[in-house]
Amino acid sequence: MKIIDLEHWDRKEVYDFYKGLDHPLFSVTVQVDVTHLYQKVKLEKTSFYLSFMHIALQEMNKIEAFKYRFVHEAPVIFDVIHPSYTDLIPNTERFKIVTVDFSEDRQTFIQSAQEISRNQGDQFIDLSKEAQADLVYISTFPWASFTQITHAHNHDKYDAIPRLTWGKYVDVNGQKMMSLNIEVHHAFVDGYHVGKFIERLQEQLNQA
Numbered sequence: 001m002k003i004i005d006l007e008h009w010d011r012k013e014v015y016d017f018y019k020g021l022d023h024p025l026f027s028v029t030v031q032v033d034v035t036h037l038y039q040k041v042k043l044e045k046t047s048f049y050l051s052f053m054h055i056a057l058q059e060m061n062k063i064e065a066f067k068y069r070f071v072h073e074a075p076v077i078f079d080v081i082h083p084s085y086t087d088l089i090p091n092t093e094r095f096k097i098v099t100v101d102f103s104e105d106r107q108t109f110i111q112s113a114q115e116i117s118r119n120q121g122d123q124f125i126d127l128s129k130e131a132q133a134d135l136v137y138i139s140t141f142p143w144a145s146f147t148q149i150t151h152a153h154n155h156d157k158y159d160a161i162p163r164l165t166w167g168k169y170v171d172v173n174g175q176k177m178m179s180l181n182i183e184v185h186h187a188f189v190d191g192y193h194v195g196k197f198i199e200r201l202q203e204q205l206n207q208a
Contacts, residue, residue, distance in 0.1 A: 001071070001076050001077070001078050001079070001134070002076060002077050003074060003075075003076050004068075004074075004075040004076060004077060006075070011188075014187070014190070015075065015187045015188070018185075018186040018187040019157065019187040020157075021157065021186075022155075022157065023155070023157075024157050024185055024186050024187055025183055025184065025185055025186065026183070026184065026186055026191075027149075027150075027151075027163075027181060027182065027183040027184075028181070028182055028191075028194050028198075029146070029147060029148055029149065029179060029180065029181040030179075030180055030198055031177045031178065031179060031180070032166075032177070032178055032180050032198070032201065032202055032205060033175050033176070033177055033178075033202065033205060033206070034048075034052065034169050034176050034177070034178045034205055035175045035176045036205060036206055036207070036208045037051060037052060037055070037205050037208040038169065038176045040208050046107075046110060047110060047114070049140060049142075050109070050110045050113050050114070051106065051110065051208075052166065052205075053083055053085060053113075053138055054102075054106045054109045054110065055106075055201065055204050055205060055208065056138075056164060056201060057081070057082070057083055057102050057136065058102075058104070058204070059197055059200045059201045059204060060081065060136060060162070060197060061080060061081060061102065062200070063193055063196060063197055063200075064077065065188055065189045065190070065193040066081065066136075066162060066184070066188075066189060066193065066197070067079070067080075067081050067134075068160060068185075068187075068188035068189075069133040069134065069160050069161065069188075070133070070158040070159075070160050071133055073158050075187075075188070076133075078133070078134040080102055080134065081102065081134050081135065081136055082099065082100065082101050082102045082132070082134060082135055082136070083099070083100060083102065083113075083135070083136050083138050084097060084098070084099040084129070084130060084132075084135045084136070084137055084138065085097070085098055085099075085100075085113075085137075085138035085139065086098075086138070086139040086140070087117050089122050092122070094122070094124075096117075096120060096122065096123060096124050096125065097124065097125040097126075097130065098113065098116055098117045098120060099116075099126060099129035099130060099132070099135065100112055100113045100116050133161070135161050136161065136162050136163075136164060137151075137161055137162070137163045137164070138163075138164045138165070139163075139164075139165045140165065140166055140167070141165060141166070141167045141168070141179075142167065142168050143168060144167060144168050145167045145168050145169075145170050145177075145178070145179045146167045146179045146181075147179065148181075149165055149181045151163045151165070151183055159185070160184075160185035160187065160188055162182060162183065162184050162185075162189070163181075163182070163183040164180070164181070164182055165180075165181045166178055166179060166180045166181070167179035167180075180198075180201075182194060182197070182198075
């Protein structure tokens, strides 16, 4: 973690403007093509949810804007950001929140996430891990496609943790299209950065 030197930061004016707003967050929902990834995970018999999560976190970690956070109301940047994601508890209608370290290797990441989830059992959340600032909150809504979504959180203008949620993939002209929503803090992330993330994410999905 590195504390930002505000006086020599080229983003200072934008940061100062948006951090003072009562609601400094903005949200974008798009459709992404997951055809190639879907085919790959079917062949490999692995988790689509965790595979997509890994690609999304991999690309997000490559863009500096997504790694800024507030710590004690001061801006910092982390070297790596990690997922904190919802996971259904088997044989129930309940879910839990699982936090796992990101790994560049997809299979290592998937195996670690599955092991941590199993070990967590039906415990809803590990608050010691959830207190980290270097997280991305992730969830999925696999029951339907959506065009808009809201997120549950306190009205805290110093909460700069991005939220990612995706829906059910649907067949459109032979391709599998999926709704993806991203919510970010405008003091750190602009539309340009979100657009770059979506573009790079789609490139990686096409190569999956």
